[in-house]
Amino acid sequence: DAGVTQSPTHLIKTRGQQVTLRCSPKSGHDTVSWYQQALGQGPQFIFQYYEEEERQRGNFPDRFSGHQFPNYSSELNVNALLLGDSALYLCASSPTTSGRVYEQYFGPGTRLTVT
Amino acid sequence: AQTVTQSQPEMSVQEAETVTLSCTYDTSENNYYLFWYKQPPSRQMILVIRQEAYKQQNATENRFSVNFQKAAKSFSLKISDSQLGDTAMYFCAFIRKTSYDKVIFGPGTSLSVIP
Numbered sequence: 001d002a003g004v005t006q007s008p009t010h011l012i013k014t015r016g017q018q019v020t021l022r023c024s025p026k027s028g029h030d031t032v033s034w035y036q037q038a039l040g041q042g043p044q045f046i047f048q049y050y051e052e053e054e055r056q057r058g059n060f061p062d063r064f065s066g067h068q069f070p071n072y073s074s075e076l077n078v079n080a081l082l083l084g085d086s087a088l089y090l091c092a093s094s095p096t097t098s099g100r101v102y103e104q105y106f107g108p109g110t111r112l113t114v115t
Numbered sequence: 116a117q118t119v120t121q122s123q124p125e126m127s128v129q130e131a132e133t134v135t136l137s138c139t140y141d142t143s144e145n146n147y148y149l150f151w152y153k154q155p156p157s158r159q160m161i162l163v164i165r166q167e168a169y170k171q172q173n174a175t176e177n178r179f180s181v182n183f184q185k186a187a188k189s190f191s192l193k194i195s196d197s198q199l200g201d202t203a204m205y206f207c208a209f210i211r212k213t214s215y216d217k218v219i220f221g222p223g224t225s226l227s228v229i230p
Contacts, residue, residue: 033217042119042206042220043160056217088158096215102148102167104210104218106160
């Protein structure tokens with residue numbers, strides 16, 4: 001089992017550009033959550049996808065959007081990048097169908113740098 | 116709303132010694148899970164230990180144990196026989212025991228194990 005995978009590992013973008021980050025959940029998991037972790041801080045919840053729909057959303061602007069595919073993988077899109085969007089973006093997967101909400105597995109993250 | 120607080124931004128411990136990391140949280144829920152996650156410089160968020168609020172017995176995992184005080188809303192992590200590989204950021208985290216939810220993280224404690 002490869003666990004949760006994310007791509008790319010690192011990304012450098014310019015202000016105003018758009019970026020897409022990708023996540024594949026752990027085998028058997030049907031829910032994907034995205035978190036933003038600024039340097040030296042704890043992760044902050046962006047949103048969660050289940051059955052290809054956004055189920056929960058944190059306090060992030062509409063510039064942050066996502067998608068979940070039928071195979072449960074997910075994308076995070078950020079438009080009109082700001083310097084403040086520079087962070088580590090973490091993906092977590094969990095198995096909603098089995099009810100094991102405590103089973104949260106995290107990927108290695110994508111480091112986004114906005115210049 | 117739930118909040119998680121970690122009052123120790125940085126800590127250090129001598130190799131082979133014992134160290135305790137503190138965490139307090141605030142919630143009106145009765146049924147929830149608490150976690151300690153470890154994030155080494157490699158960035159991968161790794162689950163160290165998990166505690167279910169309804170279980171009175173403190174969780175243990177090898178050298179890691181917790182002191183869970185539900186009434187005081189306190190959840191500390193004790194690391195015994197500290198090893199160099201324990202050097203990392205440690206995050207205390209909370210999730211409600213529902214069919215699905217987001218993980219709420221504290222700000223983290225940076226632990227350095229000194230040879």
